[in-house]
Amino acid sequence: MLFLEKILRSKAAVWTLLVLPGLWPLWPIFVRPDPSVTADALKYLLHHFGFVACVVLAVVLAFTPLRVLWPKWGVAQAVNRHRRLVGVAAFVYAALHVTTHFVYEGGLDVSFIPDIFRAVVSKPFQLTGLIAFTILLLLAVTSPNAAIKWLGGKRWKNLHRLAYVAAGLVAYHQAAARKIFPLQVLWIFVPLALLEIARVWKQRQVGRVVPKAS
Amino acid sequence: MHIRTPKDWELPESAVTSESLYHLSKRRDFLKALGITAVALGARQAMGATAGFPTKLNPAFHDAALKPTAYDAITSYNNFYEFGTGKDEPRELANRGWKTDPWTVEISGLVDTPIKIEVNDMIGKVGGIEQRVYRFRCVEAWSMVIPWDGFQLSKLLALAGPKADAKFVKFYTFNDPKSAPGQREGNLEYPYVEGLRLDEAMHELSFIATGIYGKPIPNQNGAPLRLVVPWKYGFKNIKSIVKIELTAKQPRGTWEAMQAREYGFYANVNPTVDHPRWSQASERVIGGGLGGRQRTLMFNGYDKQVASLYAGMDLKKFY
Incomplete structure (x- = not known):
């Protein structure tokens, strides 16, 4: 555990962990081409980037509850040093997903662009994705220290609570992406929801205790 | 042996x-x-079960403008939920001991002579196979061009002789949870069933495929015989058929039973009627790379041949 804690403290290690899933598609597309992937490599990229964005978002949202629930656990402390970095990575993967969506839906033909926007606004499945992406974009541009100063700590914190809204939208978006319900949505978001419930419950307990003591 | x-x-x-x-x-x-x-x-x-039959391109069902999709893509990018919901899974899991040879098909219901027939005998009785190059359009908005080998469905139905009160044709896929992991999981309701109106089934474009590119159809594509109705979405093209039943009542397909708002009985390819979650106006061309998107054609490009089947019908209602 100490070893894991040491690794997770290192910014370079976290960077590497965040970049690796982005390089993964090189394997089935170029290194050892898989005909199931190369049949439509763009679709593979679209789903891969979307999936990674979901996982990274769920992971970064788990950091705070882990720290609240187990404040003395070194791993929880270590990962909480990288909250903003991991959060920006979730945005970057979401941006890759959205960019791939445009190429996937439009090919190289600009005449498809109106169709793409019509579909985005008329399909709740796609609209939820776009709103979640807009939220992540907003949080990413306000992640530098200068933005925190400019907004003020409290306002910044409130703004960044929108990440929970994004997670809810993303869970729906991912669930609606397939013809039958994809179970991966459950194993990504159910643990996160449980952690959040436990965290809120614990913070309420503490909140009740503190005024009595004072 | x-x-x-x-x-x-x-x-x-x-x-x-x-x-x-x-x-x-x-x-x-x-x-x-x-x-x-x-x-x-x-x-x-x-x-494969239906090997050894010579096939020859039927020029009446071939458009030189169509560029056939690579064999590798056709046989590696499959929706066959009996063997998993991933596109790559059927290629793996349908070739782990699932037996498609020998194979017998039953034709029953409202017919003059109910029959049970081995698939090789069937090909002999309908006069052998031919190759037709058809567009294939999945409801998930992707498309291929596939050189199918097989025979016209009407020839098969003629073997049993539909009765005058038969109005629909219901097709059943095999049901063998021991061999099919998707059936064990129950990711859909099995056996998979699909249906056509009898006049649709008797149309000259409606086809039973036993091969692709002159080779017996691989397990993952629905060995040893499957339906191909090129103006409808792919899910209508039921695979690995074991039973064909002529009925008076409109059958309910597996997908229609699961989510009727998204998957209708007709499921005719129609760029003006969207799926609730995505547009059907255009499609990804499998193997098309970065620029691989094209506009979807009414009835998948077969409107001249089939539009008359639906004269006077509101296709937004009967999707």
Whole structure:
């Protein structure tokens, strides 16, 4: 555990962990081409980037509850040093997903662009994705220290609570992406929801205790 | 051991054109030279249940403008939920001991003579196979061009003789949870069923495929025989058929039963009627790369041939 804690403290290690899933598609597309992937490599990229964005978002949202629930656990402390970095990575993967969506839906033909926007606004499945992406974009541009100063700590914190809204939208978006319900949505978001419930419950307990003591 | 005797309607091996069959036929010639006329089970399994039938392109069902999708993509990018919901899974999981040879199909219901027929005998009775190059459009908004080998569905139905009160045709896929992991999981309701109106089924475009690119149809594509109705979404094209039933009542397909708002009975390819979650106005061309998107055609490009089947119907209502 100490070893894991040491690794997770290192910014370079976290960077590497965040970049690796982005390089993964090189394997089935170029290194050892898989005909199931190369049949439509763009679709593979679209789903891969979307999936990674979901996982990274769920992971970064788990950091705070882990720290609240187990404040003395070194791993929880270590990962909480990288909250903003991991959060920006979730945005970057979401941006890759959205960019791939445009190429996937439009090919190289600009005449498809109106169709793409019509579909985005008329399909709740796609609209939820776009709103979640807009939220992540907003949080990413306000992640530098200068933005925190400019907004003020409290306002910044409130703004960044929108990440929970994004997670809810993303869970729906991912669930609606397939013809039958994809179970991966459950194993990504159910643990996160449980952690959040436990965290809120614990913070309420503490909140009740503190005024009595004072 | 399973010994195969060549049927009298089988043409000599020299008539076979595809490369893999060419190599196999050399082996057969060698065996023949030794005086061995039967081919052992091993070779037959490698070839598939409906191997050995010569196929020839029918120019009436081929548009030179269509560029066929690569064989590798056709046989690696499959929706066959009986073997998993991933596109890559059927290729893996349908080839782990699931037996598609021998294979018998039952035709029953409102017919003059209910029959049960082995698939090789069936091909003989309908007069052999031919190749047709059809567009294939999945409801998930992707498309291929596939050179199918097989025969017109109407010829098969004629073997049993639909009665006058038969109005619909219901198709059933095999049900064998031991061999099909998706059926064990129950990711859909099995067996998979689909249906057509009788006049749709009798249309000259409606086809039973037993091969692709001159080779017996691989397990992941619905061995040994499947439906191909090129103006409808792919899910109508039920795979690995074991039973065909003529009915008076409109059958309910598996997908329609699960989510009628998204998957209708007709499921005609129609760029103006969207799926609730995505547009059907255009489609990804499998193997098309970065620029692989094209506009979807009404009835998948077969409107001249089939539009009259739906004259006067509101296709937004009967989607």
